[in-house]
Amino acid sequence: MKEILEAKRRLEELHTGAPKIAVVLGSGLGAFASELTGRIEIPYPLIPHWPQTTAAGHAGKLVFGYLGELPVAVMSGRVHLYEGYTPRQVVFGVRVLAQLGVQTFVLACAAGGICTSYARGDLVLISDHINLQGATPLTGPNEEALGPRFPDMSEAYCPALRRLAKQTAEELGFTLAEGVYAGVSGPNYETPAEIRYLRTIGADLVGMSTVQEVIAANHMGARVLAIACVTNMAAGILPKKITHEEVLETGEMAAERLVKLLKALLPRIEA
Numbered sequence: 560m561k562e563i564l565e566a567k568r569r570l571e572e573l574h575t576g577a578p579k580i581a582v583v584l585g586s587g588l589g590a591f592a593s594e595l596t597g598r599i600e601i602p603y604p605l606i607p608h609w610p611q612t613t614a615a616g617h618a619g620k621l622v623f624g625y626l627g628e629l630p631v632a633v634m635s636g637r638v639h640l641y642e643g644y645t646p647r648q649v650v651f652g653v654r655v656l657a658q659l660g661v662q663t664f665v666l667a668c669a670a671g672g673i674c675t676s677y678a679r680g681d682l683v684l685i686s687d688h689i690n691l692q693g694a695t696p697l698t699g700p701n702e703e704a705l706g707p708r709f710p711d712m713s714e715a716y717c718p719a720l721r722r723l724a725k726q727t728a729e730e731l732g733f734t735l736a737e738g739v740y741a742g743v744s745g746p747n748y749e750t751p752a753e754i755r756y757l758r759t760i761g762a763d764l765v766g767m768s769t770v771q772e773v774i775a776a777n778h779m780g781a782r783v784l785a786i787a788c789v790t791n792m793a794a795g796i797l798p799k800k801i802t803h804e805e806v807l808e809t810g811e812m813a814a815e816r817l818v819k820l821l822k823a824l825l826p827r828i829e830a
């Protein structure tokens with residue numbers, strides 16, 4: 560908690576505009592941050608205790624600014640368990656932002672598509688998750704100031720925000736499908752057998768991020784909307800190998816649509 564408050568204090572010194580909404584952007588999806596006006600960009604190394612990004616495609620800065628009148632925080636670049644960080648480090652940023660007053664987190668991530676009705680480049684709303692990362696940020700003594708020992712996860716992905724996102728997408732002329740996200744630890748992509756297993760247990764998407772942050776946000780009573788970009792079809796679905804280049808390239812292709820969606824959606828979210 561001490562570290563969280565130290566980081567919060569530093570950010571307050573930098574006049575961050577008290578955002579109620581934060582957007583967390585994953586691989587190749589960083590474009591949204593440049594849409595904000597009155598931007599203050601804070602590279603992660605300037606924030607005490609903030610974990611540094613190491614993955615290609617993750618810029619590693621916190622951006623505060625405005626979408627019209629709305630104050631927004633954007634975490635451009637996030638850290639993952641596969642980089643060697645602990646679950647607590649992975650959720651550090653989300654916890655600091657919640658202490659600053661953020662009550663709604665919009666997370667965007669890259670994912671492999673398991674459901675064969677998805678196509679590469681689709682944006683899919685995450686409706687629920689299966690945490691296969693073998694870890695949660697809540698292990699250890701509970702920080703009562705953050706939330707309860709045994710938080711409920713039955714509506715981890717806010718149904719009202721999902722309805723609003725779907726409606727907004729329809730108005731923009733595209734459809735947002737929904738799916739269950741299996742969070743794995745990576746960094747290797749899955750084997751075809753693992754993908755068949757994930758499909759059998761009810762997963763539509765697979766990715767290496769998101770679930771830790773979603774657990775931490777729910778623990779604190781914050782609302783979550785998560786949007787996965789299907790950067791590739793999961794292993795064994797198509798007769799081709801998966802590369803990180805494909806993942807980044809598709810993320811960049813889909814980023815334009817994601818930016819449109821976020822620009823229309825965020826002002827409609829009630830604080």
Ligand code: HPA
Nearest residue numbers: 669670671765766767793
């Ligand atoms: N598997 C796991 N994580 C991913 C994938 C994938 O196929 N694509 C993007 N992130």
